[in-house]
Amino acid sequence: MQHDIEALLDAKIELSEFAARGQSWDLFISAYNDSQRVQTVFPKVPAARRNWWVIPEYGYGPSDLADLEGPVVLARGSEAQVMKAGLAGSCFDPTTDQRLCIDITGLMRPHILFLMAHLQDIGVTQFDLLYTEPAQYSRRAETRFSIGEDVRVVSVEGFVGAHDPDTSGDLLVIGIGYDHHLISHAIQAKENARVVELHSFPSLSADMYHESILRLDRVSSERSRVAGEVQYSSANDPFVVAASLASAVRVAETRRRVTNIYFSPLATKPQAVGFGLHYLKRMRGTATSIIYPLRPSYDKETSTGVGRSWIYPIHL
Amino acid sequence: MSRSSQENPFDLNKASDFTDQEIAEQWVDLANSAGGLVDILNPKSRMPMLLLGGKGSGKTHLMRYCSAPVQAARYSGDVAQAAIADGYLGIYIPLDALNTDKFAREEPVEDHWSLVFAHYFELWLATALLATIRDCARSQSLVFSEPEFVGAVVELFDIEPAVALSSLDELLDHFTRTRKNIDSVVNNSRLRGERPLFDITFSAGRLAFGMPELVSRHAPDLRDVLFVYLIDEVENLTADQQRFLNSLIRYRRGSATIRVGGRLYGMKTLETTGSGEPIRLGAEFERVVLDEILREQPEQYDGLVRRLVAKRLERVGYATAALSSIDPYFEEVDNRDYWRSVDRHLPKPKENQLAPYHRKLATDLKSNLDLDDLTITTIIDALQVPNHRFLEKAAAFQYRKSWPANLDGAASLAIEVGNQARALDQGDRDAGSDLANLISHFSSDILAQLFHDYARRLPYAGFATMVELSQGITRNLLVNLKHIFRRSRFAGEEPFISGVISIKSQSDGVRDGASWFWEDAQPPSGGLQVRDAVESIAVLFRTVRLSHSPSECALCAFSVPLDALSENSRRTLSVAENWSYLVKLQEGRRNKNSKRIDALYQLGPMLAPRWEVSEHRRGTIELQQDLANAILDPAHRAELPNLMRKRLARLIAPSDSGLPTNPRLI
């Protein structure tokens, strides 16, 4: 097959196009934060029920939430605890809420991943994810330094593989993002693995690829430069990401024997969705895990403006 | 192997970049007289050992060198013969692959997770061991009673496998199935929030220590072979998980033993499971710090890294450079005739304009001693050393250190100091002996000030400097060399082919290396606090170095009264040491005012270029309790400005007039 048609069966759709078709959801969930792109989309989404989740990482207090209607305020915990509490708080019932849409714009990557695994596990194999871009991708807005912060690299719950003690061919596929410190943490956590860099190219804007190369170079002492371990993938299309990830692993396997595999999606949130798709559809039960460097807290939001909103129809 | 000379010989700097074969081929060791690196690990000893060291100190390399696949590579692929000849068989087990966080996502864990971990961990060790035994059994030269061995291993289980097992392959499959079942239970438990449920099929220690005994019985040729679990990256385990490992160390028996590799403070506890009683140093385990050993034997280390560099050069095809001495490829700052050569690294002096150090001196003379312009001109004139800026700067430095008490002394001091400098310029060491003496102490600081005066970066050059900067950690050296090579080639030089690697390329490269070390070798926790502290210390050293009158030459270390510090401060020090931001010096330092021995720390030489402080182990400054806490403990940080101002007042201003009116330095 020249192109992975199976991975590309579904495609992202603009929210406006979706709404124009007169379709709507039974339940819409969004993680609250300060950014315009989260707040302005919420009331516009056609849904019978709408629910805000207030996730602990942003550190909102009651006074910040006074204007929200019936928010589900979530306590600190692992991604499994937080997301399950969220679904319970929204009284999500798979039998009545058949059409579910979750805005991932304000969620953390491990949250997004766990939600996908959990929904699949309880038999919800079809749902939609929504993501809204900022008005303009400027490399500045994406700049975030986590230097010196406490970081712990963990396996994302629901994405824990059955690993092998033979580590001689371990592979770490990193979705290269802007935060080179996170990349450094992931590489250090799997020091024995050979690293495949999955670059976001085409990048969200033309100059971001060069910036990310420059940042990546700062951790270059951490990585080996075995030729051919650089692969490319879309920055904002999870279905293309899933296809590229599959192909990246295939290419790596043709070069050298692979034992354990680790995926670490450190670029965009749509990329995390793509990693999740590929894992849940094709890697479950193998010696593969998704790992992620966790931080205790996050900015409430750095981007400005509201760009296009995308719906990702998920079929697991 | 010959490769394109486009390749950077130092690109690969981690053990994981190399195959087993390459580890065997690229191995370099200490000169035999001191006993090689393998003797440090001492794999033939039954006594368990903690092999600790900074990141990149070569622990993994050493452990892998002693592991079965690399042993086999040294004996034409025959692992059984390798084991018999070496007297041991290394089972290398890096803990990062265990993904231990899946058993302990949040601490403290519920008891059942500790049990799950312990069972899984031993199964993991047993699988690795069994895979190695299978490789041995395949050796043509070995008599191995396979069915009997397998039957005996099955006996070790409390719950027998459902299917009959008769071969090593079947046994290994059984181990794998059992382990994968646990993996699946664990993943589902994480997904669904259920308790993980599965059968515990053997008791702790039965497989890990039982199987080696059975090997001796069923493969007589291997009866004298010691099975060594080389458990690497112990910092991946939580304290609770380490307790189980410690229990294995305590209860080890027969022909199996354990080596544990990790960061300096990778061991979070020495306690065991159950009673909790800690394992005892000396009686139950030994402890070795690899980079400390290498730092204590600088000649050995120097020889080691030279052989290492030669191997790397040879590998990518720089055959000539690999065979010859490496030093001539690195341009050095020529220190002959009192660094006369530095002139060409500085901007050209401008006609009718004072040198920056003279300009600043003139300002200070005016504001401090209230001298008139004519006198000041006389003084500056007296301090001139035409065409020798290092000596001219040294004279200004000497003048500041001696600083005239009053107007009368000002001119005569200048004449005296200036005469000395000009005498040295003429080669007359007797007439310039006082200044020569000062230079012998402070030359590196004078140089640093001189470059700073001209807003130029301080050069770091010469292979010996590179070795010194690496602080006993081979990867540090390789990282610096990698950056130097890249800078050099970009600058249009031909490193290791023709000519030299310029001072600029070397200095740029070590700065790149320092940035990496500072920005990307990040502790997973407590990083911010440690970085603030280390930065304060570095900037303090730099401030002293560039001050009006440095109290210490080549300052790079500080002593602190460890016992008097806050808990937080001590933790900062240990995290900083763990990540090699600070190097603890063994000798300690006797406190001037009491009989107490203070702890002595050197700023990691890798970081020295970042703040242009000294990389040599020379000057030491004492940090008293209050100042040390203010630097090291965020709870005391608010006191830092005042304490620092007090500490530095005498150094940065030309007189004792208290706080500097203008705190900017020379």
Add this chain to the structure above:
Amino acid sequence: MTEIDELWAAEEETPEQTWEMLRVRITVLNERVWENRNQWPQVEAWLENFDGRAGFAPEVEQLHALFLLSQFLFIGSAETRVLLQSVYRDLFLIPLIQEVRATLGGCRDPLIVEAAVNEALAKTRFLGVGNPSESGVHLLYYFRQENRLGKSLFLDSAAVFMSTLDEEGKINRALADPDVERYIFVDDVCGSGDTAVNYSDGIVTELLALKPDAKLHYLAMFATRQGIEKVRSTKFGVGSAAVFELDDSYRCLSPGARILLDAPPHINAATLEKVAMSYGALLRPEFPGGWGDNQLLLGFQHNTPDNSLPIMWAEGDASRPWTPAFKRYAKL
């Protein structure tokens, strides 16, 4: 730390530091993306062009030139290939799969969908924009390779039509293959949009006259926003797209230029413009800011488009020597 900062041996940010920082940036870019096109000696040779003729001290001009160079978006051969994949996959194949699935009632069987996609593909032709010696056409070879497409799917624009003489001796123009339903025009850069407009007025008009329901797409790797809008207003229509649409912030000398957002100390917007435009006017008086005043800082492994600043790509002559940083191979 703020209170104590004044006590330290504080560093002022000097122009030398900016220079060093830019040099580091170029070191990395050169190794990782520029395919080693500009080692420092080459950079120095280019910098020597800036000798004070823009009215500033040479070191000021050179610092600003170095900054522009450090922001140059060079698309190497690996990246070009990835973009060609993206043109095909993201702009053509993915919409096609959805179109095909819709006709199959939302079918999710990959084999059925693939068969239908292949059928549609067989009725598609890819063409390069420009004559065969130009880059749009030159790229088709890699486009075909990267996307593993059959040779039969590619056409020279002349081969779209077939001319026959009828009995009266009149030339009749007809489509060479009337079954073809989609014509995809591939280009590297759409700057002003003029090239596409010429196509639209020529071959596209004729094509549509012969087959009014043919589906036409103009697809490029890069397009300025105005350029692609202009193309969309032609007969190519809304099916025209680029992988990267460059908005006004990519005009590097404009007030809203994105390169100025995180410009280092000692880089001044007015100086930057004056330096680039003064030398640009010496080199290309008709368009000192690049063709269409696009002011791009963009170049490919195979060529540098003239929409980029002339100071980057122009070559001098005996009377006015100039060493380019990223040479342009001009159309003859």
